Amino acid sequence: MDQTVETDIPDWGPFGRPLFDDPGTRALSRVGVVDVGSNSVRMVVFDGAARSPAYFYNEKVMCELGAGLSETGHLNPRGRERAMAALQRFQRIAEDLGLPGLHVVATAAVREAKDGPEFCQDVKSKTGLHVAVIDGQEEARLSAQGVMLGWPGAYGLICDIGGSSMELAEIGGGDVGRRVTSALGPLKLRDIKGGRRARKAHIKSTMEELHSQMGQQRDRLFLVGGSWRAFARLDMLRRGYPLNVLHEYRMTTKQVRETIKFIDTNDHDKLRSQAGVSSSRMALIPYAMDVLARLIRTFKPKDIAISSYGIREGLLYEQMSQEQRDRDPLIEASRFSEAKDARLPGMGRTLFDFVMPLFKSAPATQVRLIKAACLLHDVSWRAHPDYRAEVCFDYVTRANLGGLKHSERVFIGLALQHRYRNKREGNRFAPLYELLDEKDQKQAEILGKAMRFGAMLCMDSDAHVGKLRFYPKKRELDLVLPKSVQPLFNEVAESRLNSLANALKSEVRVVIKG
Numbered sequence: 001m002d003q004t005v006e007t008d009i010p011d012w013g014p015f016g017r018p019l020f021d022d023p024g025t026r027a028l029s030r031v032g033v034v035d036v037g038s039n040s041v042r043m044v045v046f047d048g049a050a051r052s053p054a055y056f057y058n059e060k061v062m063c064e065l066g067a068g069l070s071e072t073g074h075l076n077p078r079g080r081e082r083a084m085a086a087l088q089r090f091q092r093i094a095e096d097l098g099l100p101g102l103h104v105v106a107t108a109a110v111r112e113a114k115d116g117p118e119f120c121q122d123v124k125s126k127t128g129l130h131v132a133v134i135d136g137q138e139e140a141r142l143s144a145q146g147v148m149l150g151w152p153g154a155y156g157l158i159c160d161i162g163g164s165s166m167e168l169a170e171i172g173g174g175d176v177g178r179r180v181t182s183a184l185g186p187l188k189l190r191d192i193k194g195g196r197r198a199r200k201a202h203i204k205s206t207m208e209e210l211h212s213q214m215g216q217q218r219d220r221l222f223l224v225g226g227s228w229r230a231f232a233r234l235d236m237l238r239r240g241y242p243l244n245v246l247h248e249y250r251m252t253t254k255q256v257r258e259t260i261k262f263i264d265t266n267d268h269d270k271l272r273s274q275a276g277v278s279s280s281r282m283a284l285i286p287y288a289m290d291v292l293a294r295l296i297r298t299f300k301p302k303d304i305a306i307s308s309y310g311i312r313e314g315l316l317y318e319q320m321s322q323e324q325r326d327r328d329p330l331i332e333a334s335r336f337s338e339a340k341d342a343r344l345p346g347m348g349r350t351l352f353d354f355v356m357p358l359f360k361s362a363p364a365t366q367v368r369l370i371k372a373a374c375l376l377h378d379v380s381w382r383a384h385p386d387y388r389a390e391v392c393f394d395y396v397t398r399a400n401l402g403g404l405k406h407s408e409r410v411f412i413g414l415a416l417q418h419r420y421r422n423k424r425e426g427n428r429f430a431p432l433y434e435l436l437d438e439k440d441q442k443q444a445e446i447l448g449k450a451m452r453f454g455a456m457l458c459m460d461s462d463a464h465v466g467k468l469r470f471y472p473k474k475r476e477l478d479l480v481l482p483k484s485v486q487p488l489f490n491e492v493a494e495s496r497l498n499s500l501a502n503a504l505k506s507e508v509r510v511v512i513k514g
Helices: 077-097 108-112 116-127 136-150 195-214 226-239 253-264 268-275 285-299 311-318 322-326 329-341 347-359 364-375 385-398 406-420 438-457 483-488 491-504
Strands: 030-036 040-047 054-062 102-106 131-133 156-161 166-172 175-182 220-224 303-307 467-471 476-482 507-513
Touching: 030 077, 030 311, 040 077, 040 311, 054 077, 077 102, 077 116, 102 108, 102 116, 102 311, 108 116, 108 131, 116 131, 136 156, 136 166, 136 175, 136 220, 136 303, 136 311, 156 226, 156 285, 166 195, 175 195, 195 285, 220 226, 220 285, 226 253, 226 268, 226 285, 226 303, 253 285, 329 347, 329 364, 347 364, 347 438, 347 467, 364 406, 364 438, 385 406, 406 438, 438 483, 438 491, 476 483, 476 491, 483 507, 491 507
Parallel strands: 030 102, 102 131, 156 220, 220 303, 476 507
Antiparallel strands: 030 040, 040 054, 156 166, 166 175, 467 476
């Protein structure tokens, strides 16, 4: 990548120096991985800030390599043909993109099939790609690492369901703990004789064995895999959930049970169409939801979160240094966006210092959101002025940003909306505001109006823009301006300062110094 940042700044503050311009990090700026699963074969090319990469390229082919494996012991012949065609295409794409190579891993179907080694050799001879066949323990570890890429400091139980297997892994303190694998994949369950009753009995006995190996796991449950994501789409449909973003989508055990009933009692074709789920994926939902019902009944998690990050992201995490792993993916991605797209890269840090006196008592969880908003405050400047507020909100709430709850996405989006527009009434995003309580909505408004005003006083990332002093008990807001900045404080700037003061319910005073 050709983006650069200043390296001579003595103090980068609590978030540290940006990583993406470091030579070791630039080596991870574009990485291609392929996951040869039992149900699908997917290629992802990561690009951008290594700690929170964007999906430069993402393509999936539903091959069903593992279909019928339980009965025949061999890979599905048609699926094998489709997988080979997909891998040949992916190799050509990698060459055209100039990638140094593709990291290819195969999971349950290939490792269990009698013709799995033959398939890998066939891939090698036709594409030159080496397929690394990993066991269930390694699959669980990589999936857990993928979750940690998106959730720094995450703890709880990972459940990764593929076509032919289901893995569990515990995470905490930045480490992966106990790991187990099982044959509870939908393609395997579909082959069980005796109907749903027999299938449920098999799931129950298997889950009890998994529980005896994993022990009590009553923290957060992270769900990884296409079947879980499809289930989450159906849960969103049932709830009328306003933000159609799967990563960090939360469900309670009660909501899961209600959605299982919802699926059982409604026409699947209609549900599939309404939720945007493919027919091949919808066909596996009944098997996956029986597993999920028993999983939450057995392990009793405190809450449930969907992770869009899994084994492919785990492969990228594997290549990171500990310094990179320890960084906040939200901040690194926001810095990268500023360096790439802002009119004045570096101004976000100046703006952060300017607005922070308004948030002296903010907890660390909110400070990082303020930092991200300041870094992103002008990355959408190329949009038409009439639509910048909407573009900002839409970008943040739906962008590939790790380490963000849905409510936090809306907080940053609302702040950026107020960065470009004084009022927010009458736009199409109103239903999403309900994901924030009134206090956080007001905090986002204050932040946005502070950025809106501060941006008028700065045309240089190193400029002295003045200082805000806020006395909440006295309801007084002071602006201390250097005399050299006074010419920038015109009637428009004054109007924006008054709007900020009104949001704070404070009187405003301007002090000129020097």
